[in-house]
Amino acid sequence: xxxxxxxxxxxxxxxxxxxxxxxxxxxxxxxxxxxxxxxxxxxxxxxxxxxxxxxxxxxxxxxxxxxxxxxxxxxxxxxxxxxxxxxxxxxxxxxxxxxxxxxxxxxxxxxxxxxxxxxxxxxxxxxxxxxxxxxxxxxxxxxxxxxxxxxxxxxxxxxxxxxxxxxxxxxxxxxxxxxxxxxxxxxxxxxxxxxxxxxxxxxxxxxxxxxxxxxxxxxxxxxxxxxxxxxxxxxxxxxxxxxxxxxxxxxxxxxxxxxxxxxxxxxxxxxxxxxxxxxxxxxxxxxxxxxxxxxxxxxxxxxxxxxxxxxxxxxxxxxxxxxxxxxxxxxxxxxxxxxxxxxxxxxxxxxxxxxxxxxx
Numbered sequence: 452x453x454x455x456x457x458x459x460x461x462x463x464x465x466x467x468x469x470x471x472x473x474x475x476x477x478x479x480x481x482x483x484x485x486x487x488x489x490x491x492x493x494x495x496x497x498x499x500x501x502x503x504x505x506x507x508x509x510x511x512x513x514x515x516x517x518x519x520x521x522x523x524x525x526x527x528x529x530x531x532x533x534x535x536x537x538x539x540x541x542x543x544x545x546x547x548x549x550x551x552x553x554x555x556x557x558x559x560x561x562x563x564x565x566x567x568x569x570x571x572x573x574x575x576x577x578x579x580x581x582x583x584x585x586x587x588x589x590x591x592x593x594x595x596x597x598x599x600x601x602x603x604x605x606x607x608x609x610x611x612x613x614x615x616x617x618x619x620x621x622x623x624x625x626x627x628x629x630x631x632x633x634x635x636x637x638x639x640x641x642x643x644x645x646x647x648x649x650x651x652x653x654x655x656x657x658x659x660x661x662x663x664x665x666x667x668x669x670x671x672x673x674x675x676x677x678x679x680x681x682x683x684x685x686x687x688x689x690x691x692x693x694x695x696x697x698x699x700x701x702x703x704x705x706x707x708x709x710x711x712x713x714x715x716x717x718x719x720x721x722x723x724x725x726x727x728x729x730x731x732x733x734x735x736x737x738x739x740x741x742x743x744x745x746x747x748x749x750x751x752x753x754x755x756x757x758x759x760x761x762x763x764x765x766x767x768x769x770x771x772x773x774x775x776x777x778x779x780x781x782x783x784x785x786x787x788x789x790x791x792x793x794x795x796x797x798x799x800x801x802x803x804x805x806x807x808x809x810x811x
Contacts, residue, residue: 458730458737459500460749462700466493467752469707470759471784474595477763478771478779489707491644492716494598495663496723501532501602502667503674503731505610521614525607533577533603538798539757539791540596544574546761547592554768577603580654586647593760597646601660604653609664625669632662633720637713643720666724674731681734693735699726754791755784762786 473490508528509516516524548571552564570584574593580600584590591597613620633643636655640648646656681688699722706719729735762783771779 454741455746455749456731456738457740457742457745457749459727460746461740462496462730463500463752464745464748466496467755468784469493469704470595470756471787472780473707474760474763475776475780475783477767478774478776478783480776483776487707489644489709489711489716489719492707492719492723495643495659495720496727497598498602498660498663499667499670499724499727501606502609502664503671503727504667505606505664506613506668506671509610509614516614522607522611525610525614528610529603529607532606533599536599536753536757537577539754539794540577540593540599541575542790542794543596543758543761544571544593546758547764550761550764550768551592580604580657582649582654586649586654586656591647593757595756595760597654597656598660598756601646601654601656602664604657605660606664609661613668620668621672625665625672629662629666629669630717632658633717637717642711642713643716663720666720670724670727670731673728677728677732677734682732684734686736689734689736692729693737696726696729696735696737699729750795751788751791754794755787758790759783759787762790 469487469490470493473485473487473493476485479485505528548568551567555564570590570592573579573584574591574596577596577600579586579591580597581604586597588594612624636643636645636659639650640655643659646654646659648655650658681692703719703722703726706715706722711719730737732738763779766774766779766783766786770782774782
């Protein structure tokens with residue numbers, strides 16, 4: 452089993468923190484300038500990483516994929532990935548519906564509160580991006596989970612097409628279609644971050660996911676090319692590459708923290724892609740990082756992502772006045788970490804128990 456890239460796991464955790472702070476409007480005071488106004492671009496980072504690992508999986512399982520029903524294979528692959536995060540998503544979703552049911556904003560009658568539960572099954576099945584419910588912040592309670600719903604729709608189709616039409620994808624599609632999609636979003640929606648806007652056929656979140664994951668495939672190709680050139684280089688080469696890599700990370704963080712013009716947003720996406728090419732290539736010193744603790748932080752990133760929207764709402768309702776803005780953000784983060792750790796321990800214990808029963 453190939454060891455995890457600890458630096459990528461660290462990036463996962465850092466990007467998760469960026470998203471958590473970006474969504475801190477629940478607890479924001481009027482005199483506080485929000486950090487990371489374009490932290491939404493961190494979601495594109497996660498899509499790119501997903502595309503990278505999906506293509507790496509394809510190359511590692513080529514014979515199995517070729518010898519089966521290809522779409523069935525990629526649907527099973529996608530469902531398998533989503534099943535691992537579904538418990539955390541479910542906790543995040545149910546917690547928000549519970550808050551609205553037991554502590555409604557107004558003195559609503561019980562029947563109205565019951566009727567507001569009608570969208571919960573769609574959220575729990577990660578199907579909102581199919582268009583089954585309106586994509587508004589009122590109807591989609593755990594809004595950040597648009598990411599998982601978009602992945603559910605886009606990932607199996609993308610990997611089916613890559614598997615079946617390798618030549619056209621590897622030599623044209625993955626290089627040309629992402630910037631075309633980004634420019635289309637900039638022209639029609641004034642940026643690359645739309646997800647709830649309806650394009651006339653599908654929601655923009657699916658288009659964004661498809662384009663980003665295609666970039667993930669191109670990142671894999673570019674990383675392997677860079678690995679051939681610099682993977683075995685000595686420290687005199689790897690040190691300046693590492694400086695460039697860390698400078699890119701700092702620049703990306705800075706760009707997410709300022710107000711970006713539409714085409715500048717596309718630039719940030721390509722800065723993220725270049726950073727990932729270096730990180731995955733082994734051409735920098737960050738590839739030598741091997742830390743179980745950092746790997747665990749990376750493992751925490753998706754549970755935190757799935758639950759932070761709901762935790763923010765509880766903190767905003769019950770604690771915000773006494774904690775202030777940064778206190779509320781810090782407590783939200785701490786609660787998310789504790790919940791994530793506890794749920795992972797419970798899930799691991801249940802999985803081991805099931806495995807032991809199968810062996811018995």
